[in-house]
Amino acid sequence: MKTVVITGAASGMGAAVRQRMLADGCRVIGIDLRDADILADLSTPQGRAAAIDAVLSRSGGRIDQLVCCAGLGPHVDPATLVASVNYFGAVALLDGLFEALRQGSDPCAVVVSSNSATLQSWEGSPLRDAYLAGDEAAVRAMVEAAAAAQATRDQAGYIAYASSKHAVTAAARQRAAAWGQASVRLNVVAPGAVETPLLRAGLEDPRYGDAIRDFLPPLGRRAQPEEVAALIAFLCGPQAAYMHGNVVFIDGGLDAVQRPLTF
């Protein structure tokens, strides 16, 4: 029986992945702020360390799959929380559970990013550099500065969200060489708009609601969380044995429309 660790397992895509993995006969260890096997706050270094310790003790130091779904949307205040959970919460779990994954059978991890990761260029951005250097204090200071400046005040949440998703995608790809040599596959899923509580809260936010409503893909509908869970289950399964370091969009065609010449 495969042991699968899922962050953000209480809601939305994490809950759908949990259901899917249980249906596939896996043992699931869910991590979340509530309604999970392990209650931990991934916005803080202490919470991340506690989550990792709890997984290691429950699993005996051996897991087969890790799916990082925990995350916050751009509407959440303060915006620094978005950066801390979406990037540092995911990367800490990847690195902290890498050795346990190495002990697993056909091990792999999947990180849930977003197609917001590619909506603007972060080339040469000090914010991106700070994320990738692991400098959480610097990231939080830059996001705080964006939230304080009149010109960017209403966009600070979006800046934190898009930059965190861009950086977490880059961080996963940066690990492809070392993880591949250890035979631990690591892939990224980049959803468009998915019908979850996070999306619904964003739609109700006066700063972001209209932009999210306008974000309709060519297929003319948003995704259901189960559709993303099916992709994640595929990426974790034997038919994806040669997929590694890849970013897979699941967005109803949004990325193709937004960046037809870039792939």
Ligand SMILES: NC(=O)c1ccc[n+]([C@@H]2O[C@H](COP(=O)([O-])OP(=O)(O)OC[C@H]3O[C@@H](n4cnc5c(N)ncnc54)[C@H](O)[C@@H]3O)[C@@H](O)[C@H]2O)c1
């Ligand atoms: N819904 C969308 O349209 C969409 C699109 C692209 C990417 N995403 C990303 O998908 C992932 C899942 O989002 P969702 O839409 O299912 O949202 P959701 O709100 O339904 O679920 C997210 C889960 O993460 C948990 N979480 C948040 N902060 C946490 C913390 N500090 N510590 C531990 N757990 C925490 C929440 O409690 C919640 O259960 C997120 O990373 C999100 O950014 C969502």
